[in-house]
Amino acid sequence: MTAGQSAGAVQVAPAAEESLVVCTSVSRTFGRGPLAVPAVRDVSVTVSPGMLVALTGPSGSGKSTLLHLMAGLETPSSGSVTWPGLGGSPTGRAGVVGLVFQGPSLVPALDVLENVTLPLLLAGVDGADAVRRAGAALERLNVHGLAAKLPEEISGGQAQRVAVARVLASRPQLILADEPTGQLDHETGAHVIEVLLQTAVELNAALVVTTHDPVVAERFPDQWRMADGRLVDGDRTC
Amino acid sequence: MLTRLWLAGLWRRRGGRLAAAVAGIAVAVALLASLGGFLAASKATMTTRAVQNVAVDWQALVQPGADPASALAAVRADPGTRAAVPVGYATTAGMTATSGGTTQTIGEGVALGIPANYRALFPGQLRTLTGAGTGVLLAQQTAANLHVGPGDRVRISRAGLGPVSLTVDGVVDLPQANSLFQTVGAPAGAQPTAPPDNVVLLPEAQWHTIFDPLGAVRPDLIHTQIHAVRSHALPADPAAAYTEVTGAAHHLEAQSSGAIVIGDNLGASLGAAREDAAYAQVLFLFLGLPGAVLAGLLTGAISASGAVRRRREQALLRLRGANSGQLVRLAAAEAASVGLIGAAAGLGVAALVGRLAFGSFGFGSTTTGSLLWSAGAAVAGLVIAALAVLVPAYRDLRTSTVTTARREVGRQRSPVWARYGLDLLLLAAGGLTVWATSRNGYQLVLAPEGVATISVSYWAFAGPALLWAGTGLLTWRLADLALGRGRRVVARSMTPLTGRRLAAPAAAMMGRRRAPLARSLVLLALAVGFAVSTATFNATYGAQAVADAQLTNGADVTVTEPPGGSVGAAAAAPIAQVPGVRRVEPLQHRFAYIGADLQDLYGVRPATITDTTALQDTYFKGGTARELMAKLAAQPDSILVSAETVKDYQLLPGALLRLRLPVPGSSALRTVPFHYIGIVSEFPTAPKDSFFVANASYIAAQTGNDAVGAFLVDTGGHDSAAVAARIRHVVGTSATVTDLQHTRSAVGSSLTAVDLAGLTRVELAFALVLAAAAGGLVLALGLAERRRTFAITTALGATSRQLRGLVTAEISVVTLGGLLAGAGMAWLISEILVSVLTGVFDPPPSFLTVPWGYVLGTLLATLAALALAAWNTVRLARRPPTSVLREL
16 A cells, blocks of 8 residues: 655555556646646556545645546546556446546436436446445435435535445445535535445445545545645655 | 627637537528529519510500501600501401312411511511511411412412412411410400411511402401510519509500500510519528528527526626626627627628529629628528527526526426417417418419509418427427336337436436427427428429420420321321330320310320320329229220319219211211210310310221321430420421420429529528538537536446447437428428419429438438537547546
8 A cells, every 4th residue: 555756755666466546657737838737747656455545735736637547537648547456447337436526426317316326227237226226325325315306406515425325336446536525514524434434444445535624634544645746745654 | 898708708618609509590691691682683584584585565456447557656656665567467268279289278367467677676476487588478387287388379368359379488487476366455364265377477568458458348357456666674573564564555555545455465474474573482481481490490409508508607607796787798799799700601601602503692683682682681690699699698697596597407397388288279270271271272472463563472371380380399299298208118219229227317318308309309300391391392393394394295295287187196107216206195186066165175095195294183083194094995985074164064974975076178067975084174285274085096986087186205304305306307397396395494484484493402402401400510519518417427437338328319319209200390391382382383283292312312411410419429428528527
């Protein structure tokens, strides 16, 4: 369980056989020429099963981009991202990686229950089983009463809990959550983090959560800090 | 400053959507400007074309007792008269000629006395066929009847006086014999059915020498007409030209105190042209306006597909303190920019279309006409922009809150119009209006006899317009029902595309987005319906123009024997040998008395007549063409008669008719019994009024005479003019040879002459673009608006195949529903167009002519546009752009 900087002070840890994600000297730059904005610079990290990481750093430090790179949603400008423990890129493989976004990420034209069942159906789970698992996940997040509501009919906090339930229902090996408590009050936020941590432990899944909240970060055994696109050697606990 | 910033941002960030709206407006403007320019150009040339076809502008009949010299002076003194000459008309008692050892005698005829400069003044009146162009000239038919040519002697009988002998100098054709021998002053219905067969033209002095003595003893057999050339500097609009010309004629008649009555050939031709101008206007409204409305709807749909985003942006601005006035100004600026650019682009496209289709940027119209139509079309474009962009933004501002503005889907409710059944009301009202219009025989253009003004029954437009709108809304209702309540059925039917597991969520997504999907489906249906119905109408019109020419000419080529001839069916053999001839069908032409009424009688070979000429079911009543021909074959004494004859003689099917047929070579009549089996209203070569059609073998057997009146020649529709020329070479001057190509240009109205094909080309090209745009563009924009949804689905792990399934399912529903509804609409609108515009058809069609090539092309273009939209959506969804991911 290692994180570090290759070109900086932090050394690169060798990729373990069971590592879920291995980022090697990864950089991601948006735009070209004088307008180019480097979001992630030369980052090397490895995420293994059971790893619980809080990724902190100021706004614009590259946390979300790093999460997208780990999820296979972004292609690195240089370096490489591999998923040895996931059997290859999770792109196009529902249920392998669970993503919680910081903004509204429910499909507007599906109700809450349908939103939670969607990744299960994409993964090939049978309809009835998918509904049962989705119902259980919603119950666990205390939002089962919203099952028939459309996303636009529930609050931002409720939507975020539904998004978390969607991840729990699909039982992924890697959970990537981008500011999952940003829109929640402290109590609800704490509950969501608790559920995420419990689920990760139960599934022996890795959990990487980006957050600004030091209280949330404190609950994670591993804490990585980013600044100016780099992973810095501050609160490094790995 | 705010407006400039906002517009710059819009064009930078929403350039594609705004460009699509610009394209929609450009299509509407281009369509209106093109068709308007075409209409203006058509009207401008109609007067010229109408005037060109008139050989003698005025034929002023000098009334008995009036002085011809004074009448001539009066006509010449009229300011609009360019030249006028007197023409003598004398009725001859008969003509005789001896040639080849036989003597031919023909009956009563007409001798014209024409001045020396007549040919120069009226070049369209005479055409020299053989011999000299001056001196004693015989009409072609007369020369054929007398078996004479230049150099032969002809004896002309005069009532009560001795005959005179003359040497023939030439044989001429009289192309406008109908007007030349009209009964001046008689109404259209009282004109002779055919011009005289026996006509001789003499130099003026010679005519006076021969016929002045006749005038002394029988003044009733002599009269003088003043033939006048009028100034052709007339208004471009045929209606205005008609008013001017007929007004001048009436004025001169009034001034002459009854000394002359004017046969106003110029006015008659302009009268027909003004009807055609009115019909051109009608066609513009029926064929052009729906296209412009459709382009407007398309622009509205393009704008509406970005409504969610617009509402969000509006809400954001309101949160930042923007007031209503500022928001309206921003929306107005957006509408103005889209409208102005769209209008300019549309006018550019129209100019290009004019250049490509008609060879001139203004479609051959005058500068004023082009400018007026361009300005009108540009204003229409701005109105569409205001309706599509400004009005929805203003409405949202009035009715939506910041919270509701964030909604993308919302609980779907039936639209207000659906709850009140507006679609059904429109359909009922449209049906009633069409029924009411049909009661006056769809007389859209009313030009009452003797009334200078012409009127167009615009009520007739209400029926198709209401049905069009009603069908569109009904399609919307059905789509809404299918996607809402029929969600399970939709899910099941989509399983092959989405897979079993994803069918339900796909159907759920469509059900909750059924309003925009129904809108896309209806637009596609309207566009396909418009394209196919327009093409069908045009194809049917084209087919009927050919049918009309064929009806008049008889077949591709027709060889007409002189009346009273004795050429039998065997004469078909040499014609059949002519290269290019496929079949030759002999057609008997006799006359028969029913009571005191003399009518044409056509003897046909029922088994083979349809091999050479087309008989449409609409020509007959009492059975189809095939059934009635079969009856004629099975019962040789059966006969088809006109509806007027059935009414006049109270005939019932099977009734016995005893017709009296002239016996050749004598004045005796032979009574032949027939049995009435059905009604015939049109028949190849037959006149417009009453006639009979019977079995040729039966007539030949009963009269002992198998003489053929005409040979109908089938050339397979190819190059009839060239084949006619070759046949003319074979038959010589003994028979008249006419071909379909020349007949078509002769019988075609000025509406046909102004090249309706040009309108068709423009119309169909726009229809194709609209159909493809309605399918592809609207759907693509709708899908683009949901990039976020597809990005989420991709982030959740959807495979390319699953994404493709979701997108394809949605597109399939819109495509299938739109095409099916479009086909239904096309059929309905085509039927109604052909019924309501029956006035432009002669004869009315018995079935629609569907241009399958164009239909297939439209289908392929639409499917290609839809496939492109689907491919692009899936491509973008597989790799969500960073901007979209950052919003998650």
